[in-house]
Amino acid sequence: MFRLLLLLAATLSLGNAANSAWNQPFPPHKVIGNVYYVGTSELSSFLITTSEGHILINSSFEESVPIIRAAVEKLGFKFSDIKILLISHAHDDHTAGSALVKKLTGAKFMVMDADVPVVEGGGQGDFNYNSKWAPTKVDRVLHDGDTVALGGTILIAHKTAGHTKGCTTWTLKVPDGGKNYDVVVVGSPNVNPGFKLVNNTKYPQIAEDYAKSFRVWKSLPCDVFLGAHGNYYGMQEKYKKMQSGGGNPFIDPAGYRAYIAEKQQAYETNLERQRAGK
Ligand SMILES: [Zn+2]
Numbered sequence: 001m002f003r004l005l006l007l008l009a010a011t012l013s014l015g016n017a018a019n020s021a022w023n024q025p026f027p028p029h030k031v032i033g034n035v036y037y038v039g040t041s042e043l044s045s046f047l048i049t050t051s052e053g054h055i056l057i058n059s060s061f062e063e064s065v066p067i068i069r070a071a072v073e074k075l076g077f078k079f080s081d082i083k084i085l086l087i088s089h090a091h092d093d094h095t096a097g098s099a100l101v102k103k104l105t106g107a108k109f110m111v112m113d114a115d116v117p118v119v120e121g122g123g124q125g126d127f128n129y130n131s132k133w134a135p136t137k138v139d140r141v142l143h144d145g146d147t148v149a150l151g152g153t154i155l156i157a158h159k160t161a162g163h164t165k166g167c168t169t170w171t172l173k174v175p176d177g178g179k180n181y182d183v184v185v186v187g188s189p190n191v192n193p194g195f196k197l198v199n200n201t202k203y204p205q206i207a208e209d210y211a212k213s214f215r216v217w218k219s220l221p222c223d224v225f226l227g228a229h230g231n232y233y234g235m236q237e238k239y240k241k242m243q244s245g246g247g248n249p250f251i252d253p254a255g256y257r258a259y260i261a262e263k264q265q266a267y268e269t270n271l272e273r274q275r276a277g278k
Helices: 003-012 014-021 062-074 098-105 113-120 205-219 235-243 251-277
Strands: 031-034 036-038 046-050 053-057 080-085 106-111 138-141 147-150 153-161 166-178 179-186 224-227
Touching: 003 179, 031 179, 046 153, 053 147, 053 153, 053 166, 062 098, 080 098, 106 113, 106 153, 113 138, 179 205, 179 251, 224 251
Parallel strands: 053 080, 080 106, 106 138, 179 224
Antiparallel strands: 031 036, 036 046, 046 053, 147 153, 153 166, 166 179
């Protein structure tokens, strides 16, 4: 049964199985400073607003784009003011809508080097999945440590590969209430069902990449913990907490460290199991 589940998970596109449950509208909300959540019930999209236009992280599914657009407008911003589109990684639930966002906004699409062939190939060339989406031209190829700047806001692209070859963790410093906060948007530390960590001919260095990524995540200063899926950082619970007042629940450095430690443990257990041939 487990093998069958693995097979199913490996052959189905990520999206088909979970699209509808993940893709419900969710109240858009301010996270901190100029960072807003404009994603769906599960798929994170962040709008970073500036005086020179906005940055959007994650277009999600094509079907998510109207939901994201409505969220941006509900907050009082213009979707057409999005100048730069970024992604967490080249899986359909974060980038299948990118061609549509580019068409609607004219935004420049900036993607980490090793994820570029997959987004431009419309999902083809991924080491594990066989998803299909509208191929999307990349306007700027990013490399580890590159910065993306707009209207005084500067984001740093950290290559945290493993989950995809160009999986990207975004960091930025955000002023709010007279203080500066380190914001981290985790790309993904997850080893999905079916991922081969040993003898992976399509991605031979996968285990080394995950190991390096955990070193990077542990080295990043983090006050505000965000991620490609709401469930990485307890988005829905924190949103509810924020409604009841008090401190900003998205400021959660301990939650970030605990999450990374838990995911590293899961990765190492999985690697040991695969090395033992189980
Ligand atoms: Zn993914």
